Amino acid sequence: MTRAGAVARHLIATPAARTLGPFVPIVAAWAMVVELGVFPRAFFPGPLEVVRAFGDLVYKGILPAYLQDSVTRLAVGAAAGIALGVPFGLLVGLHAASYRFFWPIVIFFQAIGDIAWLPILLIWFGFTLTTMTFVIVYTVIFPVIFNTALGVRTIAPDMVRAAQSLGAGSHRILWEVLVPGALPNIITGLRNGLGYGWRALIAAEIIVGTSGIGFMMFDARRAGSVVEMILGMIVLGILWYVVDAGIVAPLERATIERWGLTKREA
Amino acid sequence: MGDGLIIRDLSKVYYDVYAGQHVAAVDRVSLQIATGEFVSILGPSGCGKTTLLNIVAGFIPPTHGEITLNGRRIQGPGPDRGVVFQSFALFPWKTVLDNVAFGLKMRGMPRDDRDRIAREYIALVGLAGSESRFPHELSGGMQQRVGVARVLANDPELMLMDEPFASVDAQTRMTLQEELTRIWEARQPTILFVTHDVEEAVFLANRVIVLSARPGRIRETLQVDLPRPRAWRDLVEDAAYKALVARVLSLVRTTPS
Numbered sequence: 001m002t003r004a005g006a007v008a009r010h011l012i013a014t015p016a017a018r019t020l021g022p023f024v025p026i027v028a029a030w031a032m033v034v035e036l037g038v039f040p041r042a043f044f045p046g047p048l049e050v051v052r053a054f055g056d057l058v059y060k061g062i063l064p065a066y067l068q069d070s071v072t073r074l075a076v077g078a079a080a081g082i083a084l085g086v087p088f089g090l091l092v093g094l095h096a097a098s099y100r101f102f103w104p105i106v107i108f109f110q111a112i113g114d115i116a117w118l119p120i121l122l123i124w125f126g127f128t129l130t131t132m133t134f135v136i137v138y139t140v141i142f143p144v145i146f147n148t149a150l151g152v153r154t155i156a157p158d159m160v161r162a163a164q165s166l167g168a169g170s171h172r173i174l175w176e177v178l179v180p181g182a183l184p185n186i187i188t189g190l191r192n193g194l195g196y197g198w199r200a201l202i203a204a205e206i207i208v209g210t211s212g213i214g215f216m217m218f219d220a221r222r223a224g225s226v227v228e229m230i231l232g233m234i235v236l237g238i239l240w241y242v243v244d245a246g247i248v249a250p251l252e253r254a255t256i257e258r259w260g261l262t263k264r265e266a
Numbered sequence: 267m268g269d270g271l272i273i274r275d276l277s278k279v280y281y282d283v284y285a286g287q288h289v290a291a292v293d294r295v296s297l298q299i300a301t302g303e304f305v306s307i308l309g310p311s312g313c314g315k316t317t318l319l320n321i322v323a324g325f326i327p328p329t330h331g332e333i334t335l336n337g338r339r340i341q342g343p344g345p346d347r348g349v350v351f352q353s354f355a356l357f358p359w360k361t362v363l364d365n366v367a368f369g370l371k372m373r374g375m376p377r378d379d380r381d382r383i384a385r386e387y388i389a390l391v392g393l394a395g396s397e398s399r400f401p402h403e404l405s406g407g408m409q410q411r412v413g414v415a416r417v418l419a420n421d422p423e424l425m426l427m428d429e430p431f432a433s434v435d436a437q438t439r440m441t442l443q444e445e446l447t448r449i450w451e452a453r454q455p456t457i458l459f460v461t462h463d464v465e466e467a468v469f470l471a472n473r474v475i476v477l478s479a480r481p482g483r484i485r486e487t488l489q490v491d492l493p494r495p496r497a498w499r500d501l502v503e504d505a506a507y508k509a510l511v512a513r514v515l516s517l518v519r520t521t522p523s
Contacts, residue, residue, distance in 0.1 A: 156353065161325050166369035166372055248268070
């Protein structure tokens with residue numbers, strides 16, 4: 001083996017290369033189709049045009065501002081969704097009478113998809129942050145409720161008994177046993193909720209839009225700027241990857257894996 | 267009032283959903299465990315011995331009868347009765363140290379004090395050096411040592427052990443049994459130990475109570491006067507031990523069902 005080979009192998013093993021590597025053939029194929037001129041360039045721009053549009057929109061400050069708007073909306077909505085969903089999930093997961101009362105209501109409202117609320121929300125709140133936040137909270141909250149309730153229901157009864165016979169009262173059991181015991185499920189709910197919420201946000205921005213990535217993409221339609229639409233799609237994918245790899249995955253490593261609550265695949 | 271555990275005329279009847287009828291799990295059991303005594307309760311599967319332990323622990327209410335511990339009537343679970351579970355029931359999100367210190371934390375003891383006491387008991391069960399490990403990083407035998415230390419550190423008046431060594435391998439089980447007798451001989455905690463293993467019951471206890479098959483009734487109580495300290499190496503060839511095991515075994519086998 002040559003030294004160059006060893007260096008190449010070393011480079012392939014870096015996290016950045018492992019993440020970006022799979023996209024190399026996709027981008028190459030994309031560029032090739034563009035170069036072959038199968039489609040008119042205005043409808044099907046190549047990677048270089050998208051990169052140029054990216055530079056242009058960053059330079060003008062539009063993309064950073066829109067990105068910030070979208071991420072802020074998601075963060076506010078997700079935080080509110082978790083703050084409401086986790087306690088509610090604990091309540092219906094632990095309290096049988098609450099479960100019997102609330103569960104049909106939860107199922108009913110889950111069926112009314114987030115987007116189906118938009119017409120009435122636009123009448124009530126107009127094209128505002130309230131409308132947008134409502135949609136995201138609505139989307140995030142259901143997976144959080146379901147998974148939190150599942151989490152507390154599947155905690156081994158012996159664990160609660162152990163805490164009781166070590167002198168823990170119901171308040172301490174909630175914080176020392178039930179919440180940490182349900183945390184793996186709560187994180188799963190959070191991951192699903194954020195994923196759905198992110199999609200709902202883009203849809204809401206397209207319809208409600210005054211700013212944001214979804215708005216940018218829909219607005220590009222008026223100018224016939226396919227390059228901005230593709231750029232928006234790429235930004236969506238990258239941003240979600242960053243949220244997942246930068247927030248959700250570290251959270252899982254710090255809790256579920258550290259505590260050995262899931263079997264890591266060998 | 268240090269008169270230990272007194273169980274008077276205890277019965278438990280529950281409704282079996284699958285059979286569609288009421289079933290008696292424990293039938294008129296009365297027994298007494300003096301402070302500092304080690305008592306094994308032995309019986310075939312389904313004889314109600316775990317039900318009995320769960321009632322004493324306060325996890326389930328009796329249908330009839332009364333239990334007092336050192337003069338106080340038992341109602342619900344409490345830190346005066348520490349339980350060692352067959353499933354270990356450790357908190358996976360807490361380190362060994364925090365698991366063992368849990369009961370002391372519930373009492374509101376400051377961190378430094380409870381950590382010092384927890385370290386003592388971790389050393390007592392032979393796990394010094396594993397304080398900052400998580401339960402999933404330990405073998406089954408080591409996890410149950412944590413389970414024992416967690417209860418001992420909380421200094422209960424009665425220690426309830428529900429087939430605690432049933433889910434570890436045979437070699438480890440013998441080591442754990444010897445360590446439990448060593449701890450008992452050194453500190454004399456009051457122990458109610460439930461098992462279906464005849465040799466384990468005789469090896470550990472001062473007294474073996476044999477229950478009949480369902481509904482669980484006391485069939486016989488045997489005094490175990492084998493000398494201490496006890497070790498498997500000495501007892502396997504011991505005539506008195508072998509005779510006792512044979513006697514208990516015949517009682518368990520001929521239990522009318």
